[in-house]
Amino acid sequence: MEKRAQFSSRWLPYALVAPQIAVTLVFFFWPALQALYWSALLQDAFASRTQFVWFDNFEALFQDSVYLASFKVTAVFSVLVAASGLAISLLLAVFADRVLRGARTYKALLIWPYAVAPAIAGVLWMFLLSPSIGVIAYALRSAGIDWNYYVHSGQALLLVIVAAVWKQISYNFLFFLAGLQSIPGSLVEAAAIDGAGPFRRFWTIVFPLLSPTTFFLLVVNVVYAFFDTFAIIDATTQGGPVQATQILVFKVYQDGVQALDLGGSAAQSVILMLIVMTLTVLQFRYVERKVQY
């Protein structure tokens, strides 16, 4: 049976959704269109001279081998951030779900990192691991490990991934925990009575039932890795060494905000926008099919 709300007046439904549409138009569509327009412009920082150059900015980007290389870095970075972020927080949520004593404290502590701004998260990790002033870096060196993420690209990538994941774990944890708590206990108990061990119960009952949450978090985490991580990189590696941590969004920030190349930066953000749109569509078309609501 279908349930339908009936409105007596014809304009009321439109009036009710109007604020939301207005917000979406002003804060999402307008900037997106502006980025699209700017990506076709070549102008100096003061906009004292503006030329319409069609696709020159895009052409310049795709001729730049360094820009193309940063796609690879972004892919590696995003996959690792999303995958390890989801895996670790799911593990923590499963543990937290089973904790009986001190559960509130445990949960509250796990949520803390989410209150930390990405830039601060970057600075915190920098203070721990910076080759010049880091506490952990000092310990690593005395253990004979040549820790210097300004030279070793693997270490640099590891650092930004750890910082980005650490920052996002709380958010994922919250949703996973809520998801776990909404799974009826009777299902799990029934399986237990049938002789299914904890691992079996998790994979055959809990994990499938969690899939809507997991899917939602997958989308959110990919978007997070693509867009919200530049502050972490700015505070730690600044894209280096060489281009080891040069992800697409950081280059947008560097070229646009630091170097004031607005056309080039707008072109990059248009590309970024297209990538995330494609990814989201793909996720909804192919991953969502496996989701059981």
Next chain:
Amino acid sequence: MYKKSMVIALLGAGLLAASSVQAATEIQWWHSMAGALGDKVNEIAQKFNASQSEYKVVPVYKGQYDESMTAAIAAYRAGNPPGILQVFEVGTATMMAAHGAIMPVYKLMADAHEKFDPKDYLPAVTSYFSDTKGHLLSMPFNSSTQVLYINKDAFKKAGLDPNKPPKTWPELEKDAEKLKASGVACAFTTGWQSWVQLESFSAWHNVPFATLQNGFGGLGTRLVFNGPVQVKHIQNLGNMAKKGLFTYVGRKDEPTAKFSSGDCAMMTQSSGAYANIKANSKFEFGVSPLPYYPDVKGAPQNTIIGGATLWVMTQKNKEVYKGIAKFFTFLSSTDIQVDWHKSTGYVPITLAAYEEAKKQGLYTERPGFDTAIKELTNKPPTPNSRGLRLGNFVQIRNVIDEELEAVWSGQKTAKQALDEAVKRGNELLVRFQKANQ
């Protein structure tokens, strides 16, 4: 919400009333001097405001150099730019190319009939910010250059003479070997690698960094820092990195902490780091000129500056220009300059202030404190050592940083890296030329 807007309205009305009573013309000064430096900036403005009643300079901290520049450009686009904007040397070409956005200092001073002679200022400072005709475009403010810091205690421990810092790069390498043998974890490091090891290095050895007099001659300039002298130097540093004699710890100021903590025994870094090192180190340190290669003809020439200058942005209210001109005269006065030099470590911008500091015995009291000025005034600047005028310079420095890191980590030879940096940098110059033609 209603209450809030009422408060704002009342405040606004109050401000209007106050300004009409005082009738002093307000001059906004956007700067990037944080901490102790910011206090000094406020002090200078206060002194100026107290010295007369017609104008009021209001200093506003707008974040780091790139941030305040972005903010000022946004304000200009919105039609309300500050009167004075502090811009780092890297932003010079961008500011110069801004048609109608800036008021050149030489013109400002002439229009206001302020007494002003560019010859009173340190030539190495003014040459960086003058056009090809020698007209000064922005007012020098905080200028520094590159020096070599050594840890004297570490030198003693390694059996080296702490009063004989290495004068040349070959000497530096030998000292680094001895330091390493004595158990020093990091013998040598450098801050701001592009600025120290390529930009100023080229000037110091009188070889060009870019064509058309390092960009002073026009927008058609192209990078040429992949010449034999630079390649040899970068390869040397790369080899030192391989042997563990040179430790790279970051693109900007990060190495200063590594030197202050005693981890690194030698460091090439901005002379502006002096106060910081003095406050944070527990050992005796020495300041000496940047090393050079004795086999390069004409070396050492003079180093180039870093730091920032004050740009005047176009104003609707012409009265503001007069106030700024008066303020610049005040800023260049000997007392203010000596005090600024003494408390910050930046070089004094006028020759008179330098003489005065000498007379007061500042350099016998703090040996090595005048190294920066000596380097800057070592010889009259040549087209290779006046400075750099490159568009998209922030991005070019990023490119150089990336390519140099490939040398330090052994992924590329110096020649490969510098060739690639020149190629990528030139693409950025072409873009800048297109945008500004």
